[in-house]
Structures are given as structure tokens and as C-alpha cells.
Amino acid sequence: MRPKTQYPTGLKLILICLFVLLLLFLVLRSSFSSSQLQNSSLISAIYPSNIIASSSSPSSENSQEQSQSSTATTSNDCPPAETLVPTCTKISPSLANAIVHYATLNITPQQTFKEISVSLRVLEKKSPCNFLVFGLGHDSLMWTALNHGGRTVFLEEDKSWIEQVQRQLPNLESYHVTYDTKVTQADEMMEVGMREDCKVVGDPRFSKCGLALKGFPSEVYDIEWDLIMVDAPTGWHDEAPGRMTAIYTAGLMARNRESGETDVFVHDVDRDVEDKFSKTFLCEGYLREQEGRIRHFTIPSHRARLGRPFCP
Template sequence: MRAKSQYPLGLKLILIGFFLLFLVFFILKSSSHQNLSSVLSAKTTTTTCPPLPLSTQACDKIPPSLSQALVHYATSNITPQQTFKEISVTLRVLEKKSPCNFLVFGLGHDSLMWTSLNHGGRTVFLEEDKSWIQQIMLKLPKLEAYHVVYDTNRTQADELLKVGMEEDCRVVGDPRFSKCALALKGFPSEIYDVEWDLIMVDAPTGYFDGAPGRMSAIYTAGLMSRNREGGETDVFVHDVDRVVEDKFSKTFLCEGYLSEQEGRIRHFTIPSHRTRLGRPFCP
């Protein structure tokens, strides 16, 4: 989430082109909607009105979040960790579901991009490093981010994997009231009260032994997905080339729910378990 390497020129051009395509899509969509409204209006009235003077005609504007994102990435020499192909996995889902509720574990240089791609929806970031939140929010104050604390250590991964096999960890419910040691209970209450359409696990830090690791984040993302009232949740886990992310995503998000993998990102589609009693934890 926090990579600080230089943009290759080709990648920067791809990202700029990516956002310009999104802009063109947004404008065309808005224009077609206006044209359809005009046709319908014309069929329901018997009065022909002269066209408005050019100076009074309404025009489509770029959403402020998209304008900010275009300028930010066009002038930045910092690249997000995910590759273009990896980002495209989530983009395809956002194109179908946005505006929606999107929860992201981790705050980074790609956060403005996710917020912009979910224009009109709610995108929330959970971050372990309070000073990092302050640093990012100085540049991007309109992002919605919360500081959270993890009490695990990556060296506990094998032990926690065994804990996750216990019956208490197979019970679907609100993570706040779960008896499973893997369930995260210390988030702001509103995080648990929202039904998230997309969840991305790209944090907490998990690349060295002293780090919290993503064991609980992956398990909790799966539990929240199963506990929704209805429908399904798209869950993405980044860095699945690492042992913890690989094992815990397959075990608690379930290989049977795996929809796609591209590079280091996996996409799982998890249905509600509350609408079908007796559904097994994994299919």
C-alpha cells in the first residue's frame, strides 16, 4: 500500500490513460442519460421550445474526486504497489457495483484511486499507523480513514490457523460478538454496522516477523461477508504470493468461493450465509 518507487514512464502513461477512459465513460453515460430524458420529454409535451442560448446551457463537469485523482497521479512520482492487471480485477467489479460500500484494509498511495473509482459510494480505509494516516490526510483530507490496532504477530500464523479450525470460528455472526480469537472486535462501531459490497485486504503489514500479519484481517473480512443480510460480497486479498496471505485466504475465504487470481491478488465472491441456514462455512 505504501510503495515509494519511481513511476516508469510507460506505467504513468497507462495510469493517466486509465483515468481518462473512466472520465470519457462518465461523460458519455451522463450525456446518454440527458439525451434519453430529452426524448421522453419531447414525447409527453405538445409545446415546442426553442433551444436555450449557449450561455445558459448546462454542461457536465468532472466529479471533484476524479479531477483531484487525475492531477494527483499525473504529477506524482510514486506508484501504487498493485500492477495495472491487478488493479483491473477490482475495477471490473467496481464498474458493475459502484456506487457501493467499499472497505479497504490499508491506507496508501492508491487510496485516492479507489475512492475515485467508487464515485458516489462510500470508501473507507482502516490503517494501523497513526502517523501515516496524518501524513496521507494532509495531502488528501477528503479520504475517510480510521486508525485501528492489531494485537497479533505474524509468527503466530500457524497457531492461529489451527485456532480457525475450531467450532467457534465456524459460527457466522457479528465479529464483535464472536468467540473466535481471529475475529477483530476493536473497529469503530459503524464499520460493523455497514454491509460492505467490496472488501480489500491489503494491510496490516505482513512482510516481516515482527509485523501484525493479515491473519485476523482475512478471517474478519470473510466473517463480515457471510454475516450480511443478503447478496454477496467481493473480497480481494493482495500479496497472496506470501505464505500467510496464501494459506489464510484459501482457508477462511475458501477456494470454493475463489473467482479469479491475477498476479498477487485473489478475488473471492462470498454469499450471505444468513439467507440460507445450514450453509457450510466453505462450499
């Protein structure tokens, strides 16, 4: 029988050290695996699962291609809901058309920025609404865009001008109307307006007042207008129709609505006719604001309160 091998003391120490190192390695490996699992759980909690999948699975080329395709589609449309980027929205077609139209137009609208701002403040409160405009001009698309979702109607005396505008802007709603007056008749027509027949509130089509316009399309009379802009007919020379009847009729339609009030705007009040007729038939008591050449009147319904005087 062979005797047991006797290990030197130094060799025993080396074996003990190796065992301790092995034990330490196993403990550290266990701790590292636990920490990695916790980190993975934390990442899953912070980031959506689809993002983790796309970043941690490089082995599948198809998955990467699908992820890239999805990202490209998202960037061209709207950002995904899980990101913090605000959702994208489209501007209205009427506003888009207006931006392009005025960006390429070399003609400045007749009203100034401050004058337009008077009507804009009212439209911001009332639109979408019913907006009647006497006159078809370079600012017509602007009024339609500012009243997006509402109905904006234009009344124009020049038939050839309507055809020209409609070729460029076919979506504008406009009607041809005629006037049988002249600026030189303004004083005579002011006397007519002072008669009692012109103080009676009613449908202009059935009014006995000589200032009431009766030749508009029937729907112009049937609609209750929230805003009326008087910027026509032509009134800058003696043979022009003048705005005497337009101003009176605008005031009559405002008074004849069943309830509520109508905001009436008159442009070019630096001229004698617009100045006198607006103060007389829209009433200084209803005047709310004047900016440059435009006046803003707010006229309440006279049918809602019987006995209300023509002017306050």
C-alpha cells in the same frame, strides 16, 4: 387648325421596341421578387430566427455587440442547444482530484495495472457501493474516485501515516486500528481458526473465535460491505502484525450480511500467510479469479440461507 404630325415608320418601330423592353423588365422584376421571398422563407425554415436576425441587421451596432457577447459566453460555457455539438458535462470532483494527484505523483501504487483491473471490473458493476479497504496507501484516492457516490472507508495501523495522508487528502475517510498479532504466530492462529467457534457466522464483535477483530469503529460492523479489500496490515517481516485476522474478519463480515454477496480481494497472495489464510477462510470454492498477486473471492450471505457450510 394644324394637321396631325406624321411619325416616320422607323420611329414607330423604336417606340414599339421600347414598350416591349419595358414590359419584359416588369415581368422579370416580378419573378425576381417572388423568388427572393421564397428563398427568404427557406432560410427561415433552415436557420433559427435569432441567427437570421444577427446576420441580416447590420444597421444596429448594439444588436451586433449583444450577438457577439452572447456568442462569447456560449463558447466559454456549453454550446447552444440548437447546434449539433454534444452538450458538455463536468467530471466529478473526486475524479478531478484523482487525475491531478496521480499526474503529479512520482510514486507508483503497489498494485499493478492488471491487478487493479480485477477490482475495477467489479466496481464498474457495483458502484456506487460500500467499499471497505484494509490499508491506507498511495492508491486510496483512486479507490475513492472509482467508487464515486459510494462510501469508501480505510482502516490503517500507522497513526502518523494517517495524519500525513489527511494533510494532503482530507476528504478520505480513514480510521486508526490496532493489531496485537505477529507474522510468527501464523501457524498457531491457523490452528485456532480450525475450531468450531470460528465456523459460527455472526457479528465479529460478539464472535468467540480468537481471529475475529473487535476493535473497529462500530459503524464498520454496522455497514454491509459490498467490496472488501485486504491490503493491510503490514505482513512482509516476522515482527509485522500480518493479515491473519484481517482476512478472517473480512470473510466473517461477508457471511454475516443479511442478503446478497460480498466481493473480497486479498493482495500479496504470493506470501505464505496471505496464500494459506485466504484459501482457508475465504474458501477456494468462492475463488473467482487470481491475477498476479491478487485474489478475488465472492462470498454469499450465510444468514440468507441457514445451514450453509462455512466453505462450499
